[in-house]
Amino acid sequence: MEIQFYGVLQQVVGQSTVQLAGLPSGAQAAEVLRHLGDEYPELAEHLPRVACAQGDSLIRRDQPIDPNQALVLLPPVSGG
Amino acid sequence: MNRITEQPLDLEALLRETANDASGALVVFSGTVRDHHEGKGVSGMRYTAYEPLAEKVLLELEQETIAKFPIHTCRIVHRVGNLAVGEDSVLIVVRSAHRGDGFDAARYAIDTLKERLPVWKQDFYTDGSESYQDGTPLPGSQAADNSEKG
Numbered sequence: 001m002e003i004q005f006y007g008v009l010q011q012v013v014g015q016s017t018v019q020l021a022g023l024p025s026g027a028q029a030a031e032v033l034r035h036l037g038d039e040y041p042e043l044a045e046h047l048p049r050v051a052c053a054q055g056d057s058l059i060r061r062d063q064p065i066d067p068n069q070a071l072v073l074l075p076p077v078s079g080g
Numbered sequence: 081m082n083r084i085t086e087q088p089l090d091l092e093a094l095l096r097e098t099a100n101d102a103s104g105a106l107v108v109f110s111g112t113v114r115d116h117h118e119g120k121g122v123s124g125m126r127y128t129a130y131e132p133l134a135e136k137v138l139l140e141l142e143q144e145t146i147a148k149f150p151i152h153t154c155r156i157v158h159r160v161g162n163l164a165v166g167e168d169s170v171l172i173v174v175r176s177a178h179r180g181d182g183f184d185a186a187r188y189a190i191d192t193l194k195e196r197l198p199v200w201k202q203d204f205y206t207d208g209s210e211s212y213q214d215g216t217p218l219p220g221s222q223a224a225d226n227s228e229k230g
Contacts, residue, residue, distance in 0.1 A: 053130065
């Protein structure tokens with residue numbers, strides 16, 4: 001599935017989008033983040049402070065994700 | 081005007097849009113790019129947003145602020161893209177019958193925006209370096225959930 005990065009995460013990974021394979025169907029957001037941390041160890045220290053979204057909604061870590069939509073990773077925000 | 085926009089923010093348009101005869105008070109908050117951050121000179125900033133969620137967050141925050149305070153209107157717009165020192169990054173316009181409610185509502189709106197809006201600030205410094213400012217973890221992150229529980 002597609003993972004999109006925003007803010008500092010784009011710098012950390014060096015790209016704005018990656019494809020993540022090998023996720024079980026019905027995976028929760030937390031599981032996707034674990035896979036992502038294994039695949040991209042440079043992200044590991046950021047993941048506890050990252051929120052997840054799909055479309056215009058935030059998703060909790062224990063929520064199953066829709067594999068047909070990108071999972072969007074949002075680091076701590078600094079608007080204003 | 082979209083709530084998230086690459087265009088320079090248009091205060092006059094917001095004032096025209098929100099004008100009404102019942103409001104005796106108008107409070108405008110403007111966030112402006114300043115020329116320093118943590119002791120370093122800043123030459124400009126780049127703001128990025130996750131727009132599908134950011135538009136929704138601002139709409140809901142306007143509605144929430146109107147529900148929470150005795151005010152008539154609340155409009156919020158936030159700029160994205162490259163901004164120079166002195167340019168507005170955010171505008172909040174509140175109109176109310178009385179000034180106290182207007183001040184309270186505008187403060188609530190900007191304080192809450194800083195906790196919820198998926199927008200990121202990247203500073204460009206006068207020494208040629210750049211960095212993303214650290215910020216507030218959004219609800220749903222492990223850090224935010226732990227701090228709620230604590």
